[in-house]
Amino acid sequence: MTQPKLSNSKLFRQACYIGGEWVGAQSGETLDVDNPANGDILGQVPNCNAQDAARAIAEADKGFQVWRKKTANERSECLYRWYQLMLDNTEDLGKLMTLEQGKPLAESKGEVQYAASFIKWFAEEARRSYGETIPGAKPDQHIVVTRQPIGVSVAITPWNFPAAMITRKAGAALAAGCSMIVKPAEATPYTALALAHLSAEAGIPAGVLNVITGKPRPIGEAFTSSPVVRKLSFTGSTVVGGKLMAQCAEHIQKVSLELGGNAPFIVFDDADLDKAVEGAMASKFRNTGQTCVCANRFLVQDSVHDAFVEKLTAAMKKLKVGDGFEEGVNQSALINRAAVEKVTQHYEDAMSKGAQRVYGPVPEGKKGNYVEPLLLTDVTPDMQLCHEETFGPLAGIIRFKTEEEAIRIANDTPYGLAAYYYSQNIHRVWRVADGLDSGIIGVNEGAVSNATAPFGGMKASGLGREGSRHGMEEYEEIKYLCMGGE
Numbered sequence: 001m002t003q004p005k006l007s008n009s010k011l012f013r014q015a016c017y018i019g020g021e022w023v024g025a026q027s028g029e030t031l032d033v034d035n036p037a038n039g040d041i042l043g044q045v046p047n048c049n050a051q052d053a054a055r056a057i058a059e060a061d062k063g064f065q066v067w068r069k070k071t072a073n074e075r076s077e078c079l080y081r082w083y084q085l086m087l088d089n090t091e092d093l094g095k096l097m098t099l100e101q102g103k104p105l106a107e108s109k110g111e112v113q114y115a116a117s118f119i120k121w122f123a124e125e126a127r128r129s130y131g132e133t134i135p136g137a138k139p140d141q142h143i144v145v146t147r148q149p150i151g152v153s154v155a156i157t158p159w160n161f162p163a164a165m166i167t168r169k170a171g172a173a174l175a176a177g178c179s180m181i182v183k184p185a186e187a188t189p190y191t192a193l194a195l196a197h198l199s200a201e202a203g204i205p206a207g208v209l210n211v212i213t214g215k216p217r218p219i220g221e222a223f224t225s226s227p228v229v230r231k232l233s234f235t236g237s238t239v240v241g242g243k244l245m246a247q248c249a250e251h252i253q254k255v256s257l258e259l260g261g262n263a264p265f266i267v268f269d270d271a272d273l274d275k276a277v278e279g280a281m282a283s284k285f286r287n288t289g290q291t292c293v294c295a296n297r298f299l300v301q302d303s304v305h306d307a308f309v310e311k312l313t314a315a316m317k318k319l320k321v322g323d324g325f326e327e328g329v330n331q332s333a334l335i336n337r338a339a340v341e342k343v344t345q346h347y348e349d350a351m352s353k354g355a356q357r358v359y360g361p362v363p364e365g366k367k368g369n370y371v372e373p374l375l376l377t378d379v380t381p382d383m384q385l386c387h388e389e390t391f392g393p394l395a396g397i398i399r400f401k402t403e404e405e406a407i408r409i410a411n412d413t414p415y416g417l418a419a420y421y422y423s424q425n426i427h428r429v430w431r432v433a434d435g436l437d438s439g440i441i442g443v444n445e446g447a448v449s450n451a452t453a454p455f456g457g458m459k460a461s462g463l464g465r466e467g468s469r470h471g472m473e474e475y476e477e478i479k480y481l482c483m484g485g486e
């Protein structure tokens with residue numbers, strides 16, 4: 001077992017944070033957490049069950065009663081301190097993240113800053129939960145609209161962004177006056193627990209932010225079968241999101257779902273190709289291709305196809321694969337064996353249907369879940385890599401002729417999270433923006449996520465938006481007062 005070496009050893013917690021206390025599972029059971037780069041066991045966390053989850057709900061309910069009575073300014077100040085503590089501990093949080101998730105250390109530290117930016121944003125938004133007044137429907141009548149926190153909220157989060165997927169939910173929930181229980185992914189609980197430690201240091205009261213670890217199904221079922229829980233926010237696969245949404249029907253719990261994507265990345269003949277390659281690298285290879293907004297299908301117009309492939313190949317040659325702690329590495333191990341197998345399967349399926357390998361070695365299973373970056377051309381929409389999220393460093397290029405064809409192929413998917421396109425023609429820019437069915441569109445831009453903008457998808461990619469002023473609305477109820485006249 002190789003325990004993390006941190007400057008602040010209190011950030012490494014192997015217990016859940018519930019009601020302001022560090023606790024184990026009532027059964028005493030634990031789960032191992034490993035380093036995906038080499039399989040080393042980093043430590044254990046409690047394997048909580050439905051009973052533990054029930055306790056967390058009761059504690060979160062107590063926390064809610066305290067937190068909802070704070071002024072917006074008090075909440076804002078707590079959040080602001082939490083934000084500051086995240087920044088102060090960037091180095092340690094980054095190390096923990098690289099150890100449990102694998103991503104290159106520079107990316108981990110970048111994620112800590114990105115994660116903290118949500119807390120800062122919502123510290124500011126906390127004070128702007130404005131209502132409205134509306135002219136009455138009858139003489140002397142006044143209509144007043146107020147917002148109130150929806151109540152105890154739960155977050156179920158994935159492993160690809162172990163900090164940011166938590167803060168963009170918890171920041172919004174806490175700003176609105178809700179308490180929250182976070183259930184992080186089994187692979188990445190330590191970042192979540194470190195954030196909980198810092199929330200306590202920031203003065204966020206007991207029960208307001210709770211983190212529970214363990215196998216997901218019993219915990220999820222405990223959340224959705226409790227009428228005390230009023231909101232569930234989930235980021236993960238469409239299959240699990242759909243199941244949770246069905247479970248939430250029992251008590252009509254409000255849901256936000258950030259699910260899978262199948263992002264098209266379109267390069268038109270009037271694009272600045274160097275910019276397009278820069279965007280492609282950012283969109284495809286960030287987090288070694290393991291983001292839900294990663295370009296999943298490249299669509300390149302006939303006349304610029306070969307030039308784009310050449311430039312993209314040159315850029316890909318600069319990628320360095322290795323352990324996330326190694327200097328200069330920007331492509332790390334994938335999260336687990338199944339992830340490696342999925343990329344390999346997408347590669348083999350494409351090759352069997354006529355794709356050409358332009359760059360990268362044939363994927364082979366090496367110790368440590370590594371896949372070298374791969375570039376394929378002659379990709380066609382019937383290939384698996386065009387239907388499913390590859391979630392790895394495999395880029396496949398479809399050649400197209402007309403704008404209509406590109407939009408048709410781009411929209412030919414049940415998903416609608418992110419889309420990207422490059423064009424310098426303002427008329428085309430607007431036409432394509434109107435034509436794409438995606439919640440997030442990068443126009444001559446490959447990095448689209450930030451705290452100020454509403455993040456979320458259409459169709460099977462989900463419901464609701466995170467970040468921006470809309471993020472907080474997901475944790476609020478609107479209440480209207482009809483003030484009668486004489």
Ligand code: ADP
Nearest residue numbers: 156157158184185186216217220235236237240
């Ligand atoms: P991924 O394929 O990215 O791991 P999942 O949807 O399986 O996506 O996981 C995302 C999150 O959902 C994780 O925190 C995981 O533990 C949780 N999860 C998985 N299955 C369930 C379930 N049946 N109920 C509740 N949470 C679940």
